[in-house]
Each structure stands twice: as C-alpha cells, then as structure tokens.
Amino acid sequence: MYTTLITPNELRALQSHSAPLQLFDCSFELANPAAGEAQFNEAHIPGALHAHLDHHLSSHSADDRASGGRHPLPSRETLAAWLDRIGLTADTQAVVYDRQGANYSGRLWWMLKWCGHEAVAVLDGGLQAWLASGGAAETGPATPRSPGAPGGFVLRDPLVRLVDTAAIASRLGDPALTLVDARAAARFRGEVEPLDPVAGHIPGALNRPFVDNIGADGCFKPAAQLRAEFEQLLAGRAPSTVIHHCGSGVSAIPNLLGMEVAGLGRSALYAGSWSEWCNTPGLPCAQSQVAPTATDTPRG
Numbered sequence: 001m002y003t004t005l006i007t008p009n010e011l012r013a014l015q016s017h018s019a020p021l022q023l024f025d026c027s028f029e030l031a032n033p034a035a036g037e038a039q040f041n042e043a044h045i046p047g048a049l050h051a052h053l054d055h056h057l058s059s060h061s062a063d064d065r066a067s068g069g070r071h072p073l074p075s076r077e078t079l080a081a082w083l084d085r086i087g088l089t090a091d092t093q094a095v096v097y098d099r100q101g102a103n104y105s106g107r108l109w110w111m112l113k114w115c116g117h118e119a120v121a122v123l124d125g126g127l128q129a130w131l132a133s134g135g136a137a138e139t140g141p142a143t144p145r146s147p148g149a150p151g152g153f154v155l156r157d158p159l160v161r162l163v164d165t166a167a168i169a170s171r172l173g174d175p176a177l178t179l180v181d182a183r184a185a186a187r188f189r190g191e192v193e194p195l196d197p198v199a200g201h202i203p204g205a206l207n208r209p210f211v212d213n214i215g216a217d218g219c220f221k222p223a224a225q226l227r228a229e230f231e232q233l234l235a236g237r238a239p240s241t242v243i244h245h246c247g248s249g250v251s252a253i254p255n256l257l258g259m260e261v262a263g264l265g266r267s268a269l270y271a272g273s274w275s276e277w278c279n280t281p282g283l284p285c286a287q288s289q290v291a292p293t294a295t296d297t298p299r300g
Contacts, residue, residue, distance in 0.1 A: 001093065001118065001119045002014075002093060002095070002119070002120075002121035003118055003119065003120070003121060004121060004122070004257060004260055004261050005121055005122055005123075005124040005220060005257075005261060006095055006121040006122070006123055006124065007123075007124055007125075007129075008123070008124075008125070008129055008130045008132075008133035008135055009133065011095060011123060011130070011135075012133075012135065014093060014095075019091070019093065020089060020091055020092040020093065021047075021092065021093050021094075021095065022047075022049070022086070022087070022088055022092050022093070022094050022095070023045050023047055023048035023049070023094075023095050023096075023097070024048060024049055024050075024051045024094065024095070024096045024097070024105070024108055025040050025044045025045070025048045025049070025050050025051070025097060025098065025127070026050075026051045026053070026057070026096055026097065026098045026104040026105040026107065026108050027039045027040055027050070027098045027099045027100065027104065027127070028052065028053040028054075028098065028100065028103075028104040029100075033052075033053075033054050036050070036052060036053070036098075036104070037050055037052065039099060040141075040142075041139060041140055041141060042139060043127070043131070043137040043138070043139060044127070044137060044138060044139075044142075045097070045127070045130060045135065045136070045137060045138075046136055046137070046138045047143075048097075048142065049086060049142050050142060051096070051108050053071065053104055053107065053250065054071075056082060057071075057074075057104075057107050057108055057111060058071040058072055058073070058074065059072045059073065059074035059075070059078070061074075064078055066162065066271070067162070067164070067249060067271035067272045067276070068165065068272040068275075068276035068279075068280075069247075069248045069249055069271065069272040069273050069274075069275040069276035070195065070196075070247065070248035070275040071248040071249060071250055072271075072272075073111070073114075073162075073249070073271050076114060076115055076155055076158070077155065079111055079114075079115055080115050080153055080154075080155040083112075083115065083117075083153040084152055084153040087152055088117070088152065088153045089152045089153060090117070090153070090154060091119075092117075092119065093119045093120075093121075094108075094112055094117065094119060094120040094121070095120070095121055095122075095123055096108045096109050096112075096120060096121070096122055096123065097122065097123035097126045097127055097130070098126050098127070099126055099127050099128065100126070101126070101210075101211060101214045101218070101254070102122050102126065102213075102214070102220070102253075102254050102257070103210065103250065103251050103253075103254065104250065105122050105123070105126070106122060106250075106251075106253030106254050106256075106257055107249075107250050107253055108120075109121070109122050109253065109257065110160055110253050110256065110269060113158070113159040113160045114158050114159070114160050114162065115153075115155055115156065115158070116155060116156025116157050116158060116159055117153075117156070117159075118159055122257065124219045124220055125217065125218045125219040126218065128218055129217075129218060129219060159266075160266060160268075160269065161266075161267075161268040161269070162268070162269055162271060163243050163268050163269065163270045164270070164272065165270075165272050165276055165277060165280055165283075168202070168243065168270060168277075169280075169283055172202075172203060172204060172284070173203075173204065175237075176238075176241050177204075177241060177243065178206065178234065178237045178238075178241040178242045178243070179202055179204060179205035179206065179242075179243055179245065179270075180205065180206050180207075180208055180233070180242055180243070180244050180245070180252075180255055181201050181202070181205045181206065181207050181208070181245055181246065181252075181274070182208060182209060182210040182244065182245070182246040182251045182252045182254065182255045183201075183207070183209065183246050183247055183251070183274065184209050185207055185209060187199070187247070188200075188201045188205075188207040188288075189201075189207075189287060189288045190285075190286075190287030190288070195247055195248075195275070196247065196274060196275050196278050196279075197278065197279065198278035198279075198285055199287065200278070200285040200286050200287040201274065201285070201286055201287075201288075202245070202274070202277055202284075202285070202286070203284050203285075203286040204286075205245075205286075206233055206234075208229075208230075208233055208255055210246065210251040210252070210253075210254040210255055211254075212229065213226065213254045213255065213257070213258035214254070220257075220258065220261055221258075223261050223262050223263060224262075226258050226259070226261055226262035227262035227263060227264060230258070230259055230262055230264055231264075239259060239264040239265050239267060240265060240267070242259065242267040242268070243267065243268040243269070243270050244256045244267060244268070244269050244270065245269070245270040245271075245272075245273040245274065245277075246273050246274065247273055247274050247275055248272075248273050248274075248275045249269065249270070249271035249272060249273045252269060252270075252273065253269070256269060
C-alpha cells in the first residue's frame with residue numbers, strides 16, 4: 001500500500017499487477033478553471049479520471065459544506081457517493097497527480113483519507129515526471145466505464161483531522177497551537193492580496209510557501225531535507241501542534257504531506273483557511289513588514 005508518495009517506476013509496477021488501481025488527474029488552474037479539463041484531454045495517464053477542483057472536490061451547496069472559504073469542502077457523504085459512483089472500493093490503490101506541483105492533487109489525497117481511505121498516494125513529480133520516465137499517455141476525455149456496484153465504497157472514520165474557524169479563534173495565543181500558512185510570503189505579510197478582501201495573516205501563524213516542498217527536479221525534496229526545514233520553521237514547537245492552512249484549504253496540503261514524508265506525523269488542516277478567517281466578523285488579522293523574497297508569487 002502506498003500512502004504518501006509514489007514514484008513513476010512504482011506506479012508502473014502497480015499497473016503490471018491485477019490489484020485494483022485508480023488514477024485521478026487533478027490538474028487545475030486557479031485563474032482559468034476550465035484549463036484543467038483541457039490539460040487532461042491533451043494528455044493524461046491511461047485509465048485516469050479527471051477530478052475537478054470546483055466540480056468534484058468543492059461544494060457549491062450551502063447546505064452541503066464541511067468548511068467555509070473559497071473552496072468549501074463537500075460533506076464526507078457527498079464525496080463518498082461520488083467515489084462509489086466511479087467504482088472505488090476499500091481495496092483500491094488510488095494514485096493522484098497534477099501538473100502543478102501537487103497543489104491540487106494533494107487536495108484529493110487528503111479528502112480520500114478524510115473518508116477513511118488510507119491507500120492513496122501522490123505521484124511524485126506529477127505528470128511531468130511520468131512522461132519524463134517514458135510513461136504512456138493518452139488524449140481525449142476519460143474512457144466511459146460502467147458504474148460500480150452500489151455500496152462499493154463505504155465511508156469510514158476519518159484518518160485526518162479537520163479543524164474549523166471557531167476552534168482556532170478560541171485558541172489564539174495558546175503555545176500548543178502552531179498555525180502554518182502555505183501562501184506566498186507577500187500575501188502572508190499583507191503586501192498584496194489578489195483573491196481575498198483582506199490582506200494579511202492569522203496572528204501568530206508561521207509562513208512556509210507550499211512550493212518550498214518541491215525541489216528543482218519537480219519532486220518532493222528528500223525526507224531528511226524536509227524534516228530539517230520543518231524543524232527549523234517550528235523552532236522547537238511540537239509537530240503534533242501544527243494546523244495547516246492557506247488561502248482556501250488547497251495549497252496547504254503539500255505542507256501537510258511534506259511533514260508526513262519527513263516523518264513528523266500527520267498534522268491537522270484548517271480547510272476554511274484565510275478566505276474564511278478574513279470574512280468572519282470580529283476576528284483579528286495581522287500584517288508584517290519584511291523585505292520581499294523570491295517566493296512572493298500569488299498562488300491559490
């Protein structure tokens with residue numbers, strides 16, 4: 001079972017066996033929501049389905065949301081119903097990937113674990129690494145398939161922890177609370193804000209842009225390097241106190257995954273993130289005045 005990352009060679013080995021396997025292409029562009037499906041049609045790993053951030057991995061119904069923010073989580077029941085329709089079962093190894101540095105595939109990786117499905121891994125390096133390794137690709141929409149048998153996917157207890165706005169607001173200043181914000185440094189400092197109505201960050205939060213988990217080769221950095229970087233960021237704070245967030249609960253996941261790859265455990269997620277926090281009346285917002293850095297590129 002693969003539960004964090006999987007390499008192209010490991011995926012090829014899985015494909016050669018008859019064990020249940022389902023690939024999800026989660027490619028998406030925040031500035032152009034239609035781009036991800038177009039990218040999927042241009043090239044995807046054979047057998048993959050396209051999981052759209054807006055259509056499949058977020059909720060448009062005010063009555064069926066498990067979080068707030070710009071990309072609200074659907075209820076676990078709604079997500080489980082979709083997984084059941086596409087034929088996912090308890091013994092299926094799921095592999096998720098994208099073209100955007102695990103920014104969007106990480107969302108589905110977390111959501112599957114939220115539904116109790118541990119056997120899900122992110123393809124390290126995404127589609128680019130797969131193609132560079134000689135992996136096959138196909139074009140066009142996903143191949144139509146017969147619906148899975150009803151009840152094939154069973155919702156189980158969550159394997160990850162979801163935290164809401166009230167829980168964080170009630171603990172601001174608590175030394176046993178460590179907030180890690182995955183947005184670009186300029187957005188964190190409050191110098192720019194291209195997406196939300198208020199600039200800044202949650203008071204006391206630490207900043208680690210999600211792109212810092214990815215090396216020059218497009219893959220996650222080695223576990224030892226990730227561990228050293230996170231330990232430097234935490235500066236003695238216990239990894240078990242960490243709650244990750246970003247702008248809308250999407251790009252926080254590479255940090256959460258990076259900590260798990262580093263052997264620092266599975267930390268919590270505040271899915272509503274800054275977009276929910278800064279739209280909640282009465283909550284404090286902080287800004288900091290620090291010189292810009294090379295990572296100051298607005299991302300989701």
